[in-house]
Amino acid sequence: MSSAYKRILLKVSGEALAGDNSFGIEPPFLHGIASQIAEVARAGTEVAIVVGGGNIFRGMSGAADGTDRVTADLMGMLGTMINALALSNAISRQGIKSKPFSAATMPSVADTFTARDAKQALEDGFVVVLGGGTGNPFFTTDTAATLRAIELECDVVLKGTKVDGVYSADPMMDPDATRYAEIGYDEVIRRNLKVMDTAAFALARDNAMPIIVYALDDEAGLAGVLEGRGLSTRVGDPL
Ligand SMILES: Nc1ncnc2c1ncn2[C@@H]1O[C@H](COP(=O)(O)OP(=O)(O)OP(=O)(O)O)[C@@H](O)[C@H]1O
Numbered sequence: 001m002s003s004a005y006k007r008i009l010l011k012v013s014g015e016a017l018a019g020d021n022s023f024g025i026e027p028p029f030l031h032g033i034a035s036q037i038a039e040v041a042r043a044g045t046e047v048a049i050v051v052g053g054g055n056i057f058r059g060m061s062g063a064a065d066g067t068d069r070v071t072a073d074l075m076g077m078l079g080t081m082i083n084a085l086a087l088s089n090a091i092s093r094q095g096i097k098s099k100p101f102s103a104a105t106m107p108s109v110a111d112t113f114t115a116r117d118a119k120q121a122l123e124d125g126f127v128v129v130l131g132g133g134t135g136n137p138f139f140t141t142d143t144a145a146t147l148r149a150i151e152l153e154c155d156v157v158l159k160g161t162k163v164d165g166v167y168s169a170d171p172m173m174d175p176d177a178t179r180y181a182e183i184g185y186d187e188v189i190r191r192n193l194k195v196m197d198t199a200a201f202a203l204a205r206d207n208a209m210p211i212i213v214y215a216l217d218d219e220a221g222l223a224g225v226l227e228g229r230g231l232s233t234r235v236g237d238p239l
């Protein structure tokens, strides 16, 4: 296997960890994703991961149910930490060194994220799994993924999710939606395509960080997507 990328930032959707359920972590899905990550790491690509938390708690829905937004977002960020611990452990069980970091200080749980320490861990051959999002309310793990990719000088963000790319409309809602093979940052923002939030796309644009959106259950797997096989959409400046 050969990949054009030396260091990648993989965003793993929290919802994908729940598999066919709407909540929690399903071990076969967790271990399937960990095995794809281990394959890529074994082949020499440095991998940093940001995990979402949609399978545990989303701040917006908590706030809609009456919890104040800041508290609800803190709960959401803690949810991503649960996923980060689970994924880091699953990667270690594949025989690949992995270290979780937390955006919030919780020393008995994980090292606190600093770009310096996370970069050092990557250079030492660890897959780093970054929980707690950006550490700030009113953000998402998509923005955290883009931010960390820039801080860690990654070559690309891979957004692994339930759909196989960016569509003209939400493909879960509109069966006539069509997939883009490639789309520019400004167009994805102008068309308000919701596969990632606008803040994440704007940060990526301003720092020329390319994003590849693909389905975590793509047959080609993460390794194949990195080699340009499988279905995906590249968001970025025209090649
Ligand atoms: N134009 C679009 N193209 C593709 N997907 C879209 C589009 N608009 C909305 N979506 C939806 O965006 C979803 C992916 O984003 P979402 O933020 O919900 O998930 P995630 O960030 O991967 O999950 P989590 O919050 O659990 O980590 C897809 O499942 C899809 O239904």
Ligand SMILES: O=c1ccn([C@@H]2O[C@H](COP(=O)(O)O)[C@@H](O)[C@H]2O)c(=O)[nH]1
Pocket (backbone or CB within 6 Å): 014, 051, 052, 053, 054, 057, 058, 059, 060, 072, 073, 074, 075, 076, 077, 079, 080, 132, 133, 134, 135, 136, 137, 138, 139, 140, 141, 142, 144
């Ligand atoms: O930087 C961040 C990242 C996340 N949150 C909260 O966590 C949940 C889960 O994250 P998803 O990106 O939706 O998977 C999110 O709904 C926010 O409530 C945050 O506050 N700040």
